[in-house]
Amino acid sequence: MTGKIGQIKPSVQDARSGKLIFLSHCILNQNACVRGLASQPAVIREMVDLALDANLGMYQMPCPEVTYLGSMRWGQVKKMYGNPMFRRHCRHIAEQICDQIQTYRDNDHQVLGIVLRDGSPTCGLKCSAVEPDDEQVWGGMVWHASPLQRFGATEGVYTEELKAELQQRGMDDLPLLSLPEVPEAGSLPDALQEIRSTVRTRQD
Numbered sequence: 001m002t003g004k005i006g007q008i009k010p011s012v013q014d015a016r017s018g019k020l021i022f023l024s025h026c027i028l029n030q031n032a033c034v035r036g037l038a039s040q041p042a043v044i045r046e047m048v049d050l051a052l053d054a055n056l057g058m059y060q061m062p063c064p065e066v067t068y069l070g071s072m073r074w075g076q077v078k079k080m081y082g083n084p085m086f087r088r089h090c091r092h093i094a095e096q097i098c099d100q101i102q103t104y105r106d107n108d109h110q111v112l113g114i115v116l117r118d119g120s121p122t123c124g125l126k127c128s129a130v131e132p133d134d135e136q137v138w139g140g141m142v143w144h145a146s147p148l149q150r151f152g153a154t155e156g157v158y159t160e161e162l163k164a165e166l167q168q169r170g171m172d173d174l175p176l177l178s179l180p181e182v183p184e185a186g187s188l189p190d191a192l193q194e195i196r197s198t199v200r201t202r203q204d
Helices: 045-053 064-069 084-106 157-168 188-203
Strands: 019-023 057-060 110-118 128-130 150-152 176-180
Touching: 019 084, 045 057, 045 188, 064 084, 084 110, 084 157, 110 188, 176 188
Parallel strands: 019 057, 019 110, 110 176
Antiparallel strands: 128 150
């Protein structure tokens, strides 16, 4: 075999925008939702369209619930997830996400925000699923379980751990935004408008 191995110059130019948005897992994979909560067949299309229109790369964060309990799980409330073991799991994910944000920022990329899921006991920002009665005891067999819950003005377990990690690293200037899982947790059009406005402002 003859010939020289020389330098290879790509025939295309790097077309990246250098801009990203970090998204809760189920925004790009509705199959990760607790059964009965998926509002769209595949993705939250409005959020994907918003990101594409703004030339934003979409970073899909791992789902704390799926990676801890799998896809065949019951819906739970924040009190049930607020144990030390699950918090450690969320903290580990938060550390990985902050590593990714940091390396993008260190290499001249712009991370415009993190979009979470209101109503979720783990990824809620403005509200999370909580028990209807503060004195209610959670646990026991499934046939004794109460399906009742409400949305309380509290952050989800993962959101709390993520915020703590961002603050520890001095990256708490990053906007935290959210989309509601269900109409009772907020207005989808209003949430999209807030995200769109934030993205537009940070790109200026």
